[in-house]
Amino acid sequence: MRVLKYLLQKEFRQIFRDPSILRIIFMIPTLQLIIIPMAADYEVRNINLAVADHDHSVYTQQMIQKIKSSGYFKLVNYSSTFQEAVTSIEADKADIVLEIPAKFEQNIVREDHASLFLAVNAVNGMKANLGAAYLQNIIQNYNNQIRTKWVQFPPIPPQTNINVSVSNWFNPMMSYKYFMVPAVLATLLTLLGTFLTALNIVREKEIGTIEQINVTPIKKYHFILGKLIPFWILGLVVLTIGFLIMRFGYQIHPVGNMLIVYLFASLYLLSILGLGLLISTYADTQQQAMLISFFLLMIFIMLGGLFTPIDSMPAWVQKLTWLNPVSYFIDVVRMVVLKGSGLSDIKNHIFVIIGFAIFLNSWAVWNYKKTS
Amino acid sequence: MNKENVIVVNGLTKSFGDFVAVDHISFEVSKGEIFGFLGANGAGKTTAMRMLCGLSTPTSGKAMVAGFDVFREAEKIKQNIGYMSQKFSLYEDLTIKENIQFYGGIYGLTKKQIQEKTDYLVAHLHLQNHQNSLVKSLPLGWKQKLAFSVAIVHDPAIVFLDEPTGGVDPVTRREFWELIYDASERGITVFVTTHYMDEAEYCHRVSIMVDGRIEALDTPKGLKKTYDSVSMDEVFLKLARKAVRGE
Numbered sequence: 306m307r308v309l310k311y312l313l314q315k316e317f318r319q320i321f322r323d324p325s326i327l328r329i330i331f332m333i334p335t336l337q338l339i340i341i342p343m344a345a346d347y348e349v350r351n352i353n354l355a356v357a358d359h360d361h362s363v364y365t366q367q368m369i370q371k372i373k374s375s376g377y378f379k380l381v382n383y384s385s386t387f388q389e390a391v392t393s394i395e396a397d398k399a400d401i402v403l404e405i406p407a408k409f410e411q412n413i414v415r416e417d418h419a420s421l422f423l424a425v426n427a428v429n430g431m432k433a434n435l436g437a438a439y440l441q442n443i444i445q446n447y448n449n450q451i452r453t454k455w456v457q458f459p460p461i462p463p464q465t466n467i468n469v470s471v472s473n474w475f476n477p478m479m480s481y482k483y484f485m486v487p488a489v490l491a492t493l494l495t496l497l498g499t500f501l502t503a504l505n506i507v508r509e510k511e512i513g514t515i516e517q518i519n520v521t522p523i524k525k526y527h528f529i530l531g532k533l534i535p536f537w538i539l540g541l542v543v544l545t546i547g548f549l550i551m552r553f554g555y556q557i558h559p560v561g562n563m564l565i566v567y568l569f570a571s572l573y574l575l576s577i578l579g580l581g582l583l584i585s586t587y588a589d590t591q592q593q594a595m596l597i598s599f600f601l602l603m604i605f606i607m608l609g610g611l612f613t614p615i616d617s618m619p620a621w622v623q624k625l626t627w628l629n630p631v632s633y634f635i636d637v638v639r640m641v642v643l644k645g646s647g648l649s650d651i652k653n654h655i656f657v658i659i660g661f662a663i664f665l666n667s668w669a670v671w672n673y674k675k676t677s
Numbered sequence: 678m679n680k681e682n683v684i685v686v687n688g689l690t691k692s693f694g695d696f697v698a699v700d701h702i703s704f705e706v707s708k709g710e711i712f713g714f715l716g717a718n719g720a721g722k723t724t725a726m727r728m729l730c731g732l733s734t735p736t737s738g739k740a741m742v743a744g745f746d747v748f749r750e751a752e753k754i755k756q757n758i759g760y761m762s763q764k765f766s767l768y769e770d771l772t773i774k775e776n777i778q779f780y781g782g783i784y785g786l787t788k789k790q791i792q793e794k795t796d797y798l799v800a801h802l803h804l805q806n807h808q809n810s811l812v813k814s815l816p817l818g819w820k821q822k823l824a825f826s827v828a829i830v831h832d833p834a835i836v837f838l839d840e841p842t843g844g845v846d847p848v849t850r851r852e853f854w855e856l857i858y859d860a861s862e863r864g865i866t867v868f869v870t871t872h873y874m875d876e877a878e879y880c881h882r883v884s885i886m887v888d889g890r891i892e893a894l895d896t897p898k899g900l901k902k903t904y905d906s907v908s909m910d911e912v913f914l915k916l917a918r919k920a921v922r923g924e
Contacts, residue, residue, distance in 0.1 A: 311782025315771065322770050513764030520730050520760040522752055523783050676751050677733050 308523060312531030320535060330501070334493045334543050338550050342485040352436040355382035355399035357390035362410035364451070371447050372403075377439050394426045401425050401436050413451070486555050487566075487638035488611045490547040494540060494570065495577050495631055499602060502536050502581030503594040510589060519675040529670050533578050540574040560645030566638055569651065572658045573634045579665030580630075586672040605631040630661050681708045683834055683866050684729065689738035691724050698724040700889035701738065706882075708834075711857060711867045713877045713897075716886030717917045722870045723763065725886070726837050729868070730760050743834040756784075759828035759836035759865075763843065767824050769813035773804055776812060776827060784831035798826045818849030825856055829865060836860060838869040842876065854879055874909040883909070885916050892916050 320326065354372065358365050372378050382393040393399040404422040412419040423440065425433040509515040518528060548567065551557045559566070581598070588594035608615070608622060609631030615623055626632045633654045640646035648655075684706040691699040699721045706712045716722045727733040729742050731751030740747040743757035767776045774795055781791040799808045802822055812820060821841055829836050838857075842850045854876065857867050869880070877883050877897060884894040893900055893916055897909055904912045 308783050308785065311779055314782075315768070315775070315779045318775060319768065319770050512769075513762060513766045514768060516732065516762050516764070517760070517766035517780075518783070519732055520755055520758070521780070521783050522756040522785075676731055 308527050309530055312523075312527060313534055316531060316535040320539070330497065330539055330543065331546065334497060335546055335550065337493060338486070338489060338547055339554065341489050342482055342555065349432050349435040349439075350377055352378050352401060352432060352439070353381045353399045354378045354440075355384070355390040355393045355402045356380065357384055357387040357402060357404045359385065359407040360405050360409040361385075364410040364413065365405050368405075368444065368447050372440065372443050375439070375443055377436070391424065394424065397426075397428075399426065400429070400432055401440060403440065482555050483557055483643055484639070486551050486557060487642050488635050490544075490551065491570075491573075491609075491631065491634045491638060492606055492611060493547070494544060494574060495605065495634075496602060497543060498536065498540050498574055498577035499581040499584070499598050500595075501539070502532060502578050503584040503588065503598050504591055505536070506532060506582065506585035507588050507591050507594045510585075511591060525673050525675060526670050529582055529666065529673060532582060533575070533666065536578050536581075537571075537574055540578070541571055544570050544574070557642065559642040561641035561647065563641075565646075565648055565651065566641045569637045569641075569655060569658065570634070572655065572662060573630060576630050576658055576661035576665055579662055579669055582669035583665050583672065586669050586674075605629050608632070610635050630658060633658055682706065683708050683743055684712075684868065685739075685741045686729070687739040689725065689728060689740050690736050691721075691728055691733065692736045697889055699728070699735075702886070702889075702891045704884055704891060704894055706835075706866055706868060708866055709861055709864050710882065711861050711869065711880045713880030713883035714868060714870045714886070715872075715877055715883055715913060716870070717920055720886040720917075720920065721889040722886055723839055726839055726868070726870065729754075730758060730837055731755050732760075756831075757834045759831070759833040761824050761828040761836070761838045761841055763839045765820055765824060767812050767820065767827060770811060772809050772811055773799070773815075773823060774808045776823070777830060780827050781830050786831060794830055798823075798830070802826060818845045818853075821845055822849070822853055822856060825853065829860055832863075833865065835866040835868060838867065840870055840872065842871065842873065850876070874913055877909040877913070885913060887916055887920050892919070 356369060358369075369380065369383075373380055381399050382390055384390055387402070387404050390399070390402040390404070394402060402424040404424070406420065406422070409419050409421075421444065423437055425437050427433045506515070509518070544567070548563065552563075580601070584594055584597050584601070588597060608618070608626050608629055610626070611631070615626050615632060618626070637646075637651050637654050640651060682705045684704075686705070687703045688701045689699060689703070690697065690701050702725060714722055714726065724733065728735045728747060729740060731742075731747060731754045734751075735747060742754045745751075745753040745757070747754065768779070771779065777795045777798060778791055781794055786794065795808070799805055802819070804819070804823070807815065807819075812823070815823070825836075825838065825841060828838075842853050845853065850873070857869070857879075861867050869876075871877060880897065882894065882896050883900060884891050885900075886892065893903070893912070895903065900912045901907065901909065904915050906912045906915065
C-alpha cells in the first residue's frame, strides 16, 4: 500500500502542477452545464407561420391574434392567396401555412361548421409536427371559446365533446430542465472521465515514463489504482459542482434523496474511468485514444436515452443499451430526481454498474502488459 | 561458469515474425563489471537489453539476471535491476526531489532511506540549489546524470544503460562515467550500450553485435589485438562493415 501512496502523491502533484488541465476539468463542465440546458430544450418555439386568408373577417382576425399571442408562432406572411403562402414555405421562410377558406365566418355562424387547411413543411420534422399540434390545439380552443359565447343558454344541448385532459405525473410542469440538466451532467461526467484517464496513461506511453515504471517491480493493479483514484476524486468534485448548480442554479428540487444519486454517480464514475483505462491499455498514441473514446462515447450517449427514448428504439438496439452504462445512469437520475425512487428501486441498476466497474477495471489490469 | 556471474545468457533469441532481431546470443557478465554492449543502429542491442530487463519476453534461449530467470521471474528481476532508457524517462513536471522520492517509493524504500538517498544524491550531483526545480528546467547533461542516479536509487545488483550519454557534451560525459565507476566500485554491475568508442575503452569488457549476433567479445585491449587495430573505433568499423541489415 505504500507504493500506492507514492503513486497517488505523484499523480496529484502532476495534476495540480498543470493549471490548464485543472481549468478544463472544472470550468468547462460548469460552463456547459449552465449553457446547454438553456438552449437544448425539446420545446419548439419561433414557428414561422404563413396565413392565406380568403375570408378577411373579424373571426379570422381574432383567431390569428390568438395564435400570435400564444408565443409559439411568428406571423411571417399574411396574404390572400394560398400560392403566395406556399411560396414562403418554398423560400424556407415559413414552417406552416394556415389556409382560411372564404366564407369561414359565415359558415361558422350559419352552418355551425367550418374547415381550415394546414400545410406543414416537414423538412424539420420535429418542428413541423409539434407546430401543427400546437396550432390545432389553439384553434380548438378558439372554437370552444366562440361556441360557449353563443350557446350560453342553449335551446338544445351543444354537441357532445370528448375532452381529454392529460396530467403529467412526476414532472407536473413538463419542465425540460428537470429532464435535461441531470442528463447533461451525466454526459459531461462520462466525457470527462473517459478522456482524462485514457489520455493520461497514453501520454506516459508517449513520453516514455511508462517504460521506467514497467521496469520497476510495481504491481499492475497498483499502477491502475494509482490512476483510477485521483481521477475518481476529480470526477466526484465535478459531480458535486454539478449538483450544486442543479440545486441552486436551476432550482431543481429532487423528489428523491440526492445522496442516492450521488452514491450511484460515484459508482458510475468508477466504471467510466475503467473504460478510459481500458482504452489506454490498447492505444499507443493519444490520437488513437481520442478516436476510440470518441466513437465509443458517441454510441453510448446517442443510445443512452438522453436525446431519444430507449423504448422507441428497435428491439435489438434496446438489447444493446443493456451494455451501455450511460443508459443506467440517466435512468437512475431521472427515477430519483423526478419520481423519488429509493435505494431499493434502483438496486438492480446499482448491481449492474458495480458489475461494469469490476469488469472494465479488471480487463484494464489484465490487458496492461508490463512485459511485451 | 563463475559463481560471481550476475548475468548468464545462453542462446537468447527474439524474433518479430520473420525478422530475427536478436539471434542466439550467449555471454556472461560478472559482478561489478562494466560491460560495454556495442553495435550499429539496428543491430539488436536495445531488444537484447529489454529482454534482460524483463520488458520483453524472449522467443527462445535462456537467460538468468541477478539469479532469476527472464521467462518466469521477470518481476523478481525488476526488483534487482535499474534501467535507464534511451528516451529520457524522469517526470519533467516533477522536481528533482519529487522524482527521487517517487522512484524510491515505488522500489519500496522507507521514508528514512528516501530522505538519506535524496540528501546524498543532491549533494553528490551538486544540485543543492536546484532540488526544488522542475526537471524540465535542467540542462540535458544534468538530467542524464540525475536519471542514472535515480535508476540506481534502490542499489540494484545490475544497472542497464541504453545509450545514456547521447547528445551530451564531452565534459559531462566524463562526469557521467565517473558516476558509472562509482557504482561499479560499490559492486553494481553496469551493462551499457554506447556509440562513443572512447567510452568503449572505459569498459572492462566489450561485446560487439552485428545483425543480431555477437561477433566479438573481449577486453578492449584484447579486441584491438585480435583485430589488429590501434583503436576501438577501428575495431568497430571492421566488424560493423560486415552488417547487411540497414539502419
